[in-house]
Amino acid sequence: MFHIEVISSDDASFECPPEKSLLHGMESQSVKAINVGCRGGGCGFCKIRILEGEFEAKKMSIKFVTKEAQAAGFALSCRVFPRSNMRVMAVGND
């Protein structure tokens, strides 16, 4: 279980096991720090910037996170699986 710290308009934190995406882990604990959209990597609603921590990511829509943005640490939290404690910033789909 990893500790996930979210910087957003409502800072929050939650615990997330490695088999759950950050968004799924957050929803499981009824925390509302990241916007919940499709939960499938398609809509961009749950976009975050990863500030610290190790993770694995599943494929996500390049319409909302280009390959360059992914390289810069942006990701859709529904596709990110933690491999250490993490610190992320909620940025939404703008």
Place this chain on the structure above:
Amino acid sequence: MQKGVIGTAHVQIRVLDIDEAVTHYRDRLGLLETDRDSQGRVYLKGWTEADKFSVVLREADEAGMDFMGFKVLNNEVLASLRQDLIDFGCNVEDIPAGELNGCGPRVRFDSPTGHMFEIFAEKEVVGRATGHRNPDAWPMDLKGMKATRFDHCLLYGDDLDGTLKLFTEVLGFWLTEQAMDGDVRIAQFLTTSMKEHEIAFIRAEGKGMFHHASFLLESWDDVLKAADLISMWDISIDIGPTRHGLTHGQTIYFFDPSGNRNETFAGGDWYVPGMPTTTWDAEKLGKAVFYHARELNERFLNVTT
């Protein structure tokens, strides 16, 4: 006025992982897989549909809709509408027969809302799953939600007026329902048949956005059971089961594994040519969209692929 467009025939949907998508659309929604092609695309249809496919899945780096296709009466209508689309100002592309397995020549065109559509006259007929001679009521081996057919799409884009003109004046659709904010049309539902909508659009900044593809179920009981299956399989839920004010359909919304929204629905209104257009006022929009909750939900309103 009818121009020879029969109605909604197919949609090609982009998915991030084709295997996950096939599990969703075939084993959970209950469509029947009818073919695959050399590009890796997977073809499916509902069990009541006679043509070879109505849903095509294509693996890509983004989710969303590639295009939606409408069947027309014959090749003369196809040629005539092709010219009308050019005269209207659409960018028109001829897609040769066989580019989609079992489909004749297609005329692809863009729209003022930035979506790609196509018309075609011929598609291989494989028949309903129950056959066409002394058929039984339904096939006994259906899976999951037992979707009977692909029914319609809802699309988001900015130039609703331009797309309304294209669909009504060039393609002969009727405007069955609309939502109006003063003089601004914020939603438009269009048909060429007795279905309340073959396609619908909602006004939003930007172009080419895909809100959902919808599949018809037999009954309200099937909508409830679809909701049960969504929980059993832990499918990403959007909202429902509930009823819409617009079209009065009984509905539930959820997402495929790539984040494309699906609807399964039953019931709702029928349209008969000559009926007045039904209008929903902006201040009643909550009730128009979700008839029971009577309030809009940000995810349903804003999440598109």
